[in-house]
Amino acid sequence: MEVPYPTQVTELESVVADLLQGHVADDQWSPPFVGAESGFRNKAKLVVGGTKAAPTFGILDANLRGVALPECGLYEPQLAEALDRLLPAVADLGLVPYDVPTRQGELKHLIVTGSPDGELMTRFVLRSPGQLPRIRRGLGDLRSAAPGLRVVSANIQPEHKAVLEGEEEIVLGEHETLPMRLDDITFHLRPRSFFQTNTVVAAGLYRQAREWVSHIDPRSVLDLYCGVGGFALNAALAPGRARRVDGVEVAPDAVASARRSALELGVDVGFEVGDARALTDVDHQLVVVNPPRRGIGAGLCAAIESAAPDHVIYSSCNAASLARDLDALPGYRVTRSRLFDMFPQTRHHEVIVLLERG
Template sequence: MQCSYFDAGRCRSCTLLDRPYPEQLAGKELHCRTLLAGYPDLQWLPPAASREAGFRNKAKMVVGGTSRNPTIGILDDQGRGVDLSGCGLCAPGLQAVFPVLAAFIRQARLTPYDVPRRSGELKYLIVTESPDGELMLRLVLRSEQLVGRIRGHLPALLQALPQLKVVSVNLHPEHKAVVEGEREILLTEQSTLRMGLNGLDLHLRPQSFFQTNTAIAAELYRQGRAWVEELAPSSVWDLYCGVGGFALHCAAGSRDVVGIETSPEAVASAELSSREAGLDRVRFQTGDATAFALAAEAEPDLVIVNPPRRGIGRELSGWLESSSVQHVVYSSCNAVSLARDLAAMPSFTAQRARVLDMFPQSAHYEVMVLLERT
């Protein structure tokens, strides 16, 4: 992928951009194989390659500059805005809306947040595109000061971007290096973005997590479903279930499926998808994955885990090790924590693994492992 920002030294986020893509993918698989070398009989499936560019369905863009001349991109080491509105990682549908959003900032006179001075209001634009080309826009503000002005200019923005279906304001009053705050103000009647994958409609609310690479996310869920269908368990838990991707893909016939997620927004989205699909043996619950497992009276045949980068941790690994669970499907975005968790579960053997390149041009990747109790 050719990138003028990288060539000019304006952005170095893509740490592998100077390497040919086949070399990137091979390096990721080698890295993962090395970490899991303690399983010599592990069957490695062909890696899932991504498009090299235009694969991101979500852009978290810092707003800098001034209301008359805003930048949409990142901040430099001095806290000044660097415009990256032509970033080649973003899907074409996202790139196309950045100039319109810059015009909206100017017309509504939305003052960007000045990090060094700790003044101003608009911190980030978070834009997500569905597989159908519809959009969700979240404006991260320091306070409610500009909400009325945004409401007043919103009809014009919706007219300029008819694909824009969900708009909200996120309030982030603190001066710290996190993208968003806890409070969300919905500005449109529609509250969810429909993400159609593999014949299922997943619903994404403003504060719900969803994989940033739609094509690889679809392959991730297909792979998980294939392994579950082959094993045909009667009961499945999907821990760290997000908006229910794995749980909904693995629902079938008389199988009981439970999804556990800490985010109420994500659980509400998953429940909506389940109702629409008529899946009456799937239920979702808000809560901590480890606490749920430790308190459960009965254990499932198979557990799916898709934790954040820190992994599932010692306590949940220990519960799985001592449980009667026969199979685990572990989807990981950090092979280092994956290897550590597997070492804490010696009763399970890694049977199959597959690298899925969710994040081209960087060293990050997703890996799925099928574990079987021995």
């Protein structure tokens, strides 16, 4: 963190370029896209420590005790302010923070997401549902403390293991989604939906993909690992001919959110629940993939090679797995690439490449 930010970006670009050496030539890199070097994160995942009367928001220390992490430089300013206001309101609920060494207590984590329009989603990660009445009774006070609070939910995580959240999610208010407006698209995040944590850089990533889609101007687009519809909806809105756009995502909540956004935009995009890695039919002119860190794997690479779409757009958060997948796509060559510094002050990264058949 003591290295000047422009130097960090230059070094990060060099690391990513080295990992993709042999696939991406020097003249195929566009300038890196960067946002703010601090105050960029739209989501806070906080360990709740302290006592019932005086809880803390922060992290676990070396002894697995929750300690306060005040004035964190990661969070967007409006999110940081909301956390300060929520702390006394959470204390008033009377929930006992979970103590990892003794396995006692109820409130494990607080997960808070902020939108560009100042609205919030707050998730209470609880050991059991027994404390839900306390949160329900305190909804008014929570909203008074943080006026932008739109979605409140409880996630039940009864197990004692290093997993942040459990499978059961209970929405406690009237609203189920947090609208996230990026440029001309409003996405709808449900509590368990994935979304990029750097709003400014995510918007830049989607604009880049839309620009490439417009340039290619395909008749059909398939967005795999589509999440809440980021790439698919941008493909549907990209200038050019009318095109068929489909999206596949394993999480039903994300598909429901993507369908809602498409309906509001008035675009016809076919979002379906499914496992992208198990697909064998990818018969579209352009395939977009945005997989988790492990990449898309040999099976999906083989399906793409067999279907032979004209182009592939691959957005990756792990250049090492991207390189492995490019090795498994010998029928394609990279024509454009760009680094997006989604996670400043770290070596984590997002890189997007445009592949062309032949």
